[in-house]
Amino acid sequence: MAATALHDDVPANAPVPEALPVGLTPAPFRLPPSAAHLTADQVEEFGRELDAIRQRHEDDLGDVDANYIRRMIRLQKNLEVAGRAMLQFGVLPPAWVGGVAALALSKILDNMEIGHNVLHGQYDWMDDPQINSRAYEWDIPAPSTQWKSGHNVIHHTWTNVVGKDRDVGYGVLRVTDQQPWRARDLANPVTALVLAFIFEYGIALHGLEMEEMLEGDHPLDEAKPLAAAIRAKAGKQALRDYVLFPLLGGPTAPVVLSGNVAANVTRNLWAFMVIFCGHFPDGVEMFTEEDIVDETRARWYLRQMLGSANLTGSPLFHLMTGNLSHQIEHHLFPDLPARRYADIAEEVREIADRYGIEYHAGPLHHQFGTVIRGILRLSLPDGTREKGGRFKVRQELKKLTAPVSRRVDELAEIGRQRRAA
Amino acid sequence: MRRVLGSGVVTGLTTPHGPSRYLAAINPLWSLEGGRAVVTDVTPETPDTVTLTLRPDHRWQGSSAGQHVRLGIEIDGVLHTRTYSVSSSAHRADGQFTITVKRKEGGFVSGHLTRRVAPGDVLACSEATGDVVLPEPRPDRLLLLSGGSGITPMASMLRTLADEGHPGRVTFLHYARTEDDVAFAEDLDRLADRLPDAEVVVVTTSAGASGPLTGRFSPSHLDELVPDHLDVPAFACGPSGLVDAVEDHYRANGADARLQVERFTPPPLQATAGPGDGRLTFAASGLERDDDGRTLLEQAEDEGLTPEFGCRMGICHTCTRHKESGSTIDLRNGRRSDRPDENVQVCVSVAAGDVVMDL
Numbered sequence: 001m002a003a004t005a006l007h008d009d010v011p012a013n014a015p016v017p018e019a020l021p022v023g024l025t026p027a028p029f030r031l032p033p034s035a036a037h038l039t040a041d042q043v044e045e046f047g048r049e050l051d052a053i054r055q056r057h058e059d060d061l062g063d064v065d066a067n068y069i070r071r072m073i074r075l076q077k078n079l080e081v082a083g084r085a086m087l088q089f090g091v092l093p094p095a096w097v098g099g100v101a102a103l104a105l106s107k108i109l110d111n112m113e114i115g116h117n118v119l120h121g122q123y124d125w126m127d128d129p130q131i132n133s134r135a136y137e138w139d140i141p142a143p144s145t146q147w148k149s150g151h152n153v154i155h156h157t158w159t160n161v162v163g164k165d166r167d168v169g170y171g172v173l174r175v176t177d178q179q180p181w182r183a184r185d186l187a188n189p190v191t192a193l194v195l196a197f198i199f200e201y202g203i204a205l206h207g208l209e210m211e212e213m214l215e216g217d218h219p220l221d222e223a224k225p226l227a228a229a230i231r232a233k234a235g236k237q238a239l240r241d242y243v244l245f246p247l248l249g250g251p252t253a254p255v256v257l258s259g260n261v262a263a264n265v266t267r268n269l270w271a272f273m274v275i276f277c278g279h280f281p282d283g284v285e286m287f288t289e290e291d292i293v294d295e296t297r298a299r300w301y302l303r304q305m306l307g308s309a310n311l312t313g314s315p316l317f318h319l320m321t322g323n324l325s326h327q328i329e330h331h332l333f334p335d336l337p338a339r340r341y342a343d344i345a346e347e348v349r350e351i352a353d354r355y356g357i358e359y360h361a362g363p364l365h366h367q368f369g370t371v372i373r374g375i376l377r378l379s380l381p382d383g384t385r386e387k388g389g390r391f392k393v394r395q396e397l398k399k400l401t402a403p404v405s406r407r408v409d410e411l412a413e414i415g416r417q418r419r420a421a
Numbered sequence: 422m423r424r425v426l427g428s429g430v431v432t433g434l435t436t437p438h439g440p441s442r443y444l445a446a447i448n449p450l451w452s453l454e455g456g457r458a459v460v461t462d463v464t465p466e467t468p469d470t471v472t473l474t475l476r477p478d479h480r481w482q483g484s485s486a487g488q489h490v491r492l493g494i495e496i497d498g499v500l501h502t503r504t505y506s507v508s509s510s511a512h513r514a515d516g517q518f519t520i521t522v523k524r525k526e527g528g529f530v531s532g533h534l535t536r537r538v539a540p541g542d543v544l545a546c547s548e549a550t551g552d553v554v555l556p557e558p559r560p561d562r563l564l565l566l567s568g569g570s571g572i573t574p575m576a577s578m579l580r581t582l583a584d585e586g587h588p589g590r591v592t593f594l595h596y597a598r599t600e601d602d603v604a605f606a607e608d609l610d611r612l613a614d615r616l617p618d619a620e621v622v623v624v625t626t627s628a629g630a631s632g633p634l635t636g637r638f639s640p641s642h643l644d645e646l647v648p649d650h651l652d653v654p655a656f657a658c659g660p661s662g663l664v665d666a667v668e669d670h671y672r673a674n675g676a677d678a679r680l681q682v683e684r685f686t687p688p689p690l691q692a693t694a695g696p697g698d699g700r701l702t703f704a705a706s707g708l709e710r711d712d713d714g715r716t717l718l719e720q721a722e723d724e725g726l727t728p729e730f731g732c733r734m735g736i737c738h739t740c741t742r743h744k745e746s747g748s749t750i751d752l753r754n755g756r757r758s759d760r761p762d763e764n765v766q767v768c769v770s771v772a773a774g775d776v777v778m779d780l
Binding site: 051054055058061062063064065066067073074077078081120121124125126127128129130133134137138139148149152153156157233236237239240244245248297300334335 | 446495497732738
């Protein structure tokens with residue numbers, strides 16, 4: 001993530017880098033450092049190659065995709081029914097474990113391979129009254145309409161542009177050194193841990209844009225109907241998982257309740273891990289608002305590619321991530337059915353190699369490891385791990401406490417004056 | 422059972438998907454809302470016409486003679502919805518109904534329905550709708566006039582009247598290219614026998630046809646068959662050319678109150694017009710303008726409309742809107758949307774000729 005700082009070092013009219021064949025001029029806009037060897041024409045050609053992939057897959061949409069998503073929906077329903085049924089007998093430990101596993105799997109499928117992808121409009125071409133981005137509602141507290149505007153519109157258009165993409169740290173975490181360090185970032189690791197456990201509610205609250213409200217960029221009134229919609233949806237979800245199904249269990253209600261909590265938390269932790277590996281591992285680039293001035297579709301592709309990271313694994317692993325393990329392909333073609341990403345990835349990787357553009361990918365444990373390291377490192381102000389860093393932390397903390405001590409001094413002064421009077 | 426499944430508790434237990442989605446996981450035909458029909462029989466009528474017998478689910482409330490249904494058929498993953506007249510009697514007792522489909526030249530959906538559909542296939546099926554129906558009480562005299570596939574609602578009316586033992590005088594005048602193109606030919610004769618005072622006349626329009634009446638519709642045909650036809654309640658259904666001619670005749674004689682019509686418009690020819698050639702109509706807001714070649718979204722905004730939008734580059738699907746008619750082109754790949762009732766992303770679509778948008 002540190003690499004992005006280099007941007008500022010490359011002047012707009014930088015001399016032709018050595019890698020560039022003689023006679024070619026560099027792009028008249030700033031390219032990310034790892035793509036700085038490309039000319040403007042090459043970038044556009046790169047874009048055309050990706051457009052061609054998109055076209056080929058769009059032309060090929062059909063029965064296979066429709067049957068696939070229907071099969072997934074059926075599988076999810078069957079898993080959910082099985083899970084909830086087993087949890088009714090949850091007093092028997094194997095039934096509890098099996099029930100939690102089936103219910104968690106069903107929720108993961110519902111949220112990731114079905115909900116996320118259907119809400120992206122990946123299956124809108126089917127014109128199915130249920131399986132489309134306007135009608136589908138998912139098993140998560142965030143109402144689909146709110147999530148779509150925050151995710152499909154803001155995150156996917158302004159991906160990794162610090163200050164525009166609200167998913168850069170979700171407004172509560174520091175995930176890149178392009179975000180200036182603030183005192184609250186000391187809590188980065190704790191915030192991340194808490195967020196992981198309550199991720200479903202984090203996603204819902206993220207839609208409220210509380211950060212912007214606290215900073216006065218958003219009137220509070222705008223949030224009221226949004227908050228009401230979240231309360232209504234979250235309430236129904238909670239009523240189902242934490243009241244109705246436990247009540248069905250009669251005397252075993254606490255067992256059913258614990259199983260439902262466990263399933264929700266399992267889904268939360270898994271979704272958190274997968275999603276954080278999409279944009280926050282080492283090497284993934286962040287962008288500034290200047291980087292996207294007059295951005296063409298080809299440069300948008302380039303930004304999506306450099307700003308995302310894939311996870312490697314088996315087909316089952318990809319399914320369990322809702323194919324978000326193919327984060328790069330998802331960001332290039334967010335509305336193509338995700339079941340196609342694995343095939344598309346081979347073509348995209350070949351293009352990336354040919355253009356000498358980095359293609360970030362790694363196994364989950366490695367990628368998530370770098371995410372955790374980043375969250376820990378970024379909790380401290382920049383440069384604190386270098387020589388004299390400890391002094392710097394003290395300085396920062398002093399700055400933090402200064403207003404408080406000033407206030408204490410003032411109060412003491414007031415007290416002294418009162419006593420004197 | 423349906424009441425239990427639709428209860429608040431079951432809805433609460435199945436939120437946010439609702440009970441129907443779980444039922445559908447067991448059997449794709451099960452749902453509380455309904456709206457499906459199973460094909461139970463496929464009968465060829467003419468070389469390019471078939472009658473499909475459908476068994477609709479509980480959503481179906483029966484039909485009145487002359488009404489139509491919207492049927493959805495999935496072809497290669499895409500649901501295509503078209504409107505078809507019911508061709509069976511309103512009194513059919515087994516809860517089924519029929520539609521009769523003629524394969525159109527290059528017709529994608531009609532081609533599929535006439536050649537591929539087999540018993541057991543499932544279609545999406547609306548309730549029956551339409552205001553052009555036999556009046557209640559039945560009038561003493563009736564004139565039914567149709568051309569080509571416009572015969573289907575007329576067949577439903579005749580069958581309904583036959584089932585009622587309608588005693589009044591009914592004249593049915595049908596125009597077809599040749600004798601072979603007449604759907605239900607045998608059944609029409611039987612119907613004429615069942616109705617005590619019915620006359621069925623088929624006029625063939627192709628050159629070299631013989632018979633008492635030939636050629637395209639002319640008011641003289643009516644003068645000959647029903648001299649006082651301007652006083653008789655009449656129904657006309659078929660291609661626009663025929664229906665327009667009949668309507669002109671009634672209007673010219675100040676008798677248009679007697680006539681009810683339904684047009685089976687042939688599919689519009691592939692527009693050759695390009696961006697900037699046509700007229701844009703924003704139907705929901707009643708606004709119109711000359712298309713200037715920019716995207717539908719930009720032009721709607723010029724008119725002061727504020728359709729929802731997101732990325733303005735075609736990735737987020739926020740701006741997807743219903744196109745009622747006309748052709749549009751997707752700027753990203755040049756792909757055309759030529760059929761009516763398709764959804765288009767207005768931020769990346771331009772009009773090719775006249776377009777009516779649900780905006």
